Amino acid sequence: MWNKNTLTEKIGIRYPIIQAGMAGGITTPELVAAVSNAGGLGTLGAGYLNAEQTKESIRKIKQLTDKPFAVNLFTPETPEVRSEEVNQANEWLSPFREALHISQVPEVNEITTAVFEQQIQVIIEEQVPVCSFTFGIPSRSVLQQLQAENILLMGTATTVAEAKANEENGMDMVVMQGSEAGGHRGTFSGSFEDAMIGTMALIPQTADNVTIPVVAAGGMSDGRGVLASLVLGAQGAQLGTAFLTTSESGANKQHKNAVLNSRENQSAITSAFSGKPARGIQNDFMIKMKQYETHLPAYPIQNSLTKPIRGEAGKQNLPEWMSLWSGQNPRLCKQQPAGEFIASIVSQITEMQT
Amino acid sequence: MWNKNTLTEKIGIRYPIIQAGMAGGITTPELVAAVSNAGGLGTLGAGYLNAEQTKESIRKIKQLTDKPFAVNLFTPETPEVRSEEVNQANEWLSPFREALHISQVPEVNEITTAVFEQQIQVIIEEQVPVCSFTFGIPSRSVLQQLQAENILLMGTATTVAEAKANEENGMDMVVMQGSEAGGHRGTFSGSFEDAMIGTMALIPQTADNVTIPVVAAGGMSDGRGVLASLVLGAQGAQLGTAFLTTSESGANKQHKNAVLNSRENQSAITSAFSGKPARGIQNDFMIKMKQYETHLPAYPIQNSLTKPIRGEAGKQNLPEWMSLWSGQNPRLCKQQPAGEFIASIVSQITEMQT
Structure with missing residues (x-):
C-alpha cells in the first residue's frame, strides 16, 4: 500500500501528500482545509504572520476541517x-x-524572536497537530514545549548532515528540500550553493542515514513525482508550486499566471x-x-x-x-481545486500500481 | 513489467539500465562488455579518443560480448x-x-571536426548498435549516414526545448541530464545555469513533450533511482558515477577513492x-x-x-x-563488479515490486 507508512500513521492522514507551508498569503485557510479534507496534510505558512493572525487563521482552518493540518514557522534569525x-x-x-x-x-x-515565541504559544493553545519549521532548528526549550503537548515536529533540511541534526534534536520527521524547490532555500548550515542537491540524489542518501520519516520536496507536481518520492525512500511528498496555482491558493493572479505560463x-x-x-x-x-x-x-x-x-x-x-x-516544475501546474488535484494524484498512482 | 518498453525493445537489452559514456579512459572495453553482458547497455566514452583508438576499443568490446552496446561521441565544437x-x-x-x-x-x-568524422566512419564500419552524442546535435548528413546503417541514435539534452530539438533532428531516444549528474553538462543551447534542472522535475516535463523514449540521467545509483526514473516517465536510466567506482572502470584509483569517500x-x-x-x-x-x-x-x-x-x-x-x-550521489557508490551492481539493481527493483 503506497499510502500506508509510519508518516501517514503518525500524522493520521490518508495520503502521504503534504501541501508546503508557503508564506505570504498563499496558504489561505481554505487551501489548508481543502488539502486536509482531501486526505493530505494542509499547511498554514505562518512565516510572515504575527501571533494574532496565526491564531485567526488556525481557527478558520478548524472551522473548515476536522482533519490534521500543520503550521509552518520560520525559525527566527536576529541579524x-x-x-x-x-x-x-x-x-x-x-x-x-x-x-x-x-x-x-x-x-x-x-529584529527579535518575540513574534516566533508568541506563535509557539498559539500553536500550543490551539493544539495544532503538526508544527513544521524552515530555516533551522529552534531551541531545545521550544521543541520540548511542543513535544510535551504531543505536537508532531517536522524539520526542513537540504543535506544529509542537516537531516541528522534534525533527527538528533528530536524532530519526528524531516522534509528534504531538493534543488528543484521553489521559494526559500531551507539551508541552515554552510553555504546554500553546496546544498543545491537534486531531489533524486538527496532522498535515498538521506533515507539511508536517518531513522525518522523523510518527506521529499522539490520537483514533484503529480502522481508520478509523489510515487517516485516513495520509491526513492521518502514516506511522503511535499508539493508547493503545484498547490500555489490551485483555486484556493491566495497567491495573486499575476503570480499564478507567471507560474502557469513559465x-x-x-x-x-x-x-x-x-x-x-x-x-x-x-x-x-x-x-x-x-x-x-x-x-x-x-x-x-x-x-x-x-x-x-x-x-x-x-x-x-x-x-x-x-x-x-x-x-522547476511549472509545466505540470494547473489551475484546479486542491481537492481535485489530490484526487488526480491518487488516481494516477492507483493506475500506475495496477 | 518494469523492464519491457520501447527503449529495451528497440535496443534489444534486458534491463533499461545504461552505463554512461564517460570519456577519459573510464569506460574500458571490460566495463562496457560487463554491463552489456549483465543485460544493460554499456557505452564506450569515445569523446577523447582518436579514430584508431575508437576502432580498437570497439573490437575489444566485441571480443568480450555479443550483446548490444553504445559508443558516445562528443559533437564537435570548433572555437x-x-x-x-x-x-x-x-x-x-x-x-x-x-x-x-x-x-x-x-x-x-x-580545432577541426576531422577526428569526429573519422569516428563516424569507424562506427559505421564496425556496425555499432547505438551511437550516442553529447554537446549537441551533429549535422543532418552525419545522422543520415548512421540512420542508413540502422544505427540507433541517442541524443543528450538538459531542457525540454533541447529534447524537442533532438526529436526533430531524428534521434531515436534522448538522455535527459538532470543537474545532479557528474561530469560535463550537455547543455547546447542557452546558458548552462538556466539548464540546471533537477532530474525529478526534468523527466516528467520532458516525457509529456516528446514522443521518443526518454532516458533519465543524474542522481540515480541503485534500484530506487532506476525505478523512480521509470515512474517519472523515463524508459531507461543512465548511470555514470555509480559505474565509475566499479571494478572494471578505468578511472584511476585516486578518482575512485575520492568518489567513494565524498x-x-x-x-x-x-x-x-x-x-x-x-x-x-x-x-x-x-x-x-x-x-x-x-x-x-x-x-x-x-x-x-x-x-x-x-x-x-x-x-x-x-x-x-x-x-x-x-x-551528487557518491554516498550510494560502491566498489564492486559491474555485473554484480546490475544484478543488485534488478533484485532491488524486483523486491520493491512485490
Missing part, C-alpha cells in the same frame, strides 16, 4: 540592523520605489527579495539587483526593505518586480 | 584558437605546472578543467581557478591546456589537481 547597510540597500532600491510612486523609505526596527528553465535563485536565497521565475527585479546581491542586508532585513515594492508591484500589475516564487 | 587567450590561460596555469615539474607549456593547434554536497560545477561546465568533487584546482573561469578559452582548448596537469597530478597521486568528476 544586527546596520544603518549604513540598510541605507545602501534602500538607495539601490530607490529606482523601483520611484517608478512605483512609493514616497516612504522603509525603516527596519531591531517553463522548467525560467527560474533562478535570488537573494535580492529577502536577503535569503530563494527560487523564483527570473524577472527584471532579479536581473537588476543581481550585481548587489552579495552586499545586501541579511534576511529578514532585506525582506522588510523590499516589502513595499513587492506589494505595490502586485497592486499595479507589474509581475516583473514581484517575487514570483516557483519550483 | 577559434586565440593566442592571447591561450597565453593568458597558460600563465594562470603555470603555478600548477611548476609545482608538478612540467617544463613544457602546452600549445593548441587549430558526500552529496561536496561537488560543484567548474569550467576550469575543460572550458565547459562540469560537475566534480570540489578541490584545490577548482577553488584556485574559480576567479579566472569566465576568461578561460572555450572547450576543447582549455581541456588541452590542463591535460598535462591532470595527467601528471594523477601520476603524482595529487587528487587536488585532478578532475574528479562525480554526480
Whole structure:
C-alpha cells in the first residue's frame, strides 16, 4: 500500500501528500482545509504572520476541517540592523520605489524572536497537530514545549548532515528540500550553493542515514513525482508550486499566471527579495539587483526593505518586480481545486500500481 | 513489467539500465562488455579518443560480448584558437605546472571536426548498435549516414526545448541530464545555469513533450533511482558515477577513492578543467581557478591546456589537481563488479515490486 507508512500513521492522514507551508498569503485557510479534507496534510505558512493572525487563521482552518493540518514557522534569525547597510540597500532600491510612486523609505526596527515565541504559544493553545519549521532548528526549550503537548515536529533540511541534526534534536520527521524547490532555500548550515542537491540524489542518501520519516520536496507536481518520492525512500511528498496555482491558493493572479505560463528553465535563485536565497521565475527585479546581491542586508532585513515594492508591484500589475516564487516544475501546474488535484494524484498512482 | 518498453525493445537489452559514456579512459572495453553482458547497455566514452583508438576499443568490446552496446561521441565544437587567450590561460596555469615539474607549456593547434568524422566512419564500419552524442546535435548528413546503417541514435539534452530539438533532428531516444549528474553538462543551447534542472522535475516535463523514449540521467545509483526514473516517465536510466567506482572502470584509483569517500554536497560545477561546465568533487584546482573561469578559452582548448596537469597530478597521486568528476550521489557508490551492481539493481527493483 503506497499510502500506508509510519508518516501517514503518525500524522493520521490518508495520503502521504503534504501541501508546503508557503508564506505570504498563499496558504489561505481554505487551501489548508481543502488539502486536509482531501486526505493530505494542509499547511498554514505562518512565516510572515504575527501571533494574532496565526491564531485567526488556525481557527478558520478548524472551522473548515476536522482533519490534521500543520503550521509552518520560520525559525527566527536576529541579524544586527546596520544603518549604513540598510541605507545602501534602500538607495539601490530607490529606482523601483520611484517608478512605483512609493514616497516612504522603509525603516527596519531591531529584529527579535518575540513574534516566533508568541506563535509557539498559539500553536500550543490551539493544539495544532503538526508544527513544521524552515530555516533551522529552534531551541531545545521550544521543541520540548511542543513535544510535551504531543505536537508532531517536522524539520526542513537540504543535506544529509542537516537531516541528522534534525533527527538528533528530536524532530519526528524531516522534509528534504531538493534543488528543484521553489521559494526559500531551507539551508541552515554552510553555504546554500553546496546544498543545491537534486531531489533524486538527496532522498535515498538521506533515507539511508536517518531513522525518522523523510518527506521529499522539490520537483514533484503529480502522481508520478509523489510515487517516485516513495520509491526513492521518502514516506511522503511535499508539493508547493503545484498547490500555489490551485483555486484556493491566495497567491495573486499575476503570480499564478507567471507560474502557469513559465517553463522548467525560467527560474533562478535570488537573494535580492529577502536577503535569503530563494527560487523564483527570473524577472527584471532579479536581473537588476543581481550585481548587489552579495552586499545586501541579511534576511529578514532585506525582506522588510523590499516589502513595499513587492506589494505595490502586485497592486499595479507589474509581475516583473514581484517575487514570483516557483519550483522547476511549472509545466505540470494547473489551475484546479486542491481537492481535485489530490484526487488526480491518487488516481494516477492507483493506475500506475495496477 | 518494469523492464519491457520501447527503449529495451528497440535496443534489444534486458534491463533499461545504461552505463554512461564517460570519456577519459573510464569506460574500458571490460566495463562496457560487463554491463552489456549483465543485460544493460554499456557505452564506450569515445569523446577523447582518436579514430584508431575508437576502432580498437570497439573490437575489444566485441571480443568480450555479443550483446548490444553504445559508443558516445562528443559533437564537435570548433572555437577559434586565440593566442592571447591561450597565453593568458597558460600563465594562470603555470603555478600548477611548476609545482608538478612540467617544463613544457602546452600549445593548441587549430580545432577541426576531422577526428569526429573519422569516428563516424569507424562506427559505421564496425556496425555499432547505438551511437550516442553529447554537446549537441551533429549535422543532418552525419545522422543520415548512421540512420542508413540502422544505427540507433541517442541524443543528450538538459531542457525540454533541447529534447524537442533532438526529436526533430531524428534521434531515436534522448538522455535527459538532470543537474545532479557528474561530469560535463550537455547543455547546447542557452546558458548552462538556466539548464540546471533537477532530474525529478526534468523527466516528467520532458516525457509529456516528446514522443521518443526518454532516458533519465543524474542522481540515480541503485534500484530506487532506476525505478523512480521509470515512474517519472523515463524508459531507461543512465548511470555514470555509480559505474565509475566499479571494478572494471578505468578511472584511476585516486578518482575512485575520492568518489567513494565524498558526500552529496561536496561537488560543484567548474569550467576550469575543460572550458565547459562540469560537475566534480570540489578541490584545490577548482577553488584556485574559480576567479579566472569566465576568461578561460572555450572547450576543447582549455581541456588541452590542463591535460598535462591532470595527467601528471594523477601520476603524482595529487587528487587536488585532478578532475574528479562525480554526480551528487557518491554516498550510494560502491566498489564492486559491474555485473554484480546490475544484478543488485534488478533484485532491488524486483523486491520493491512485490
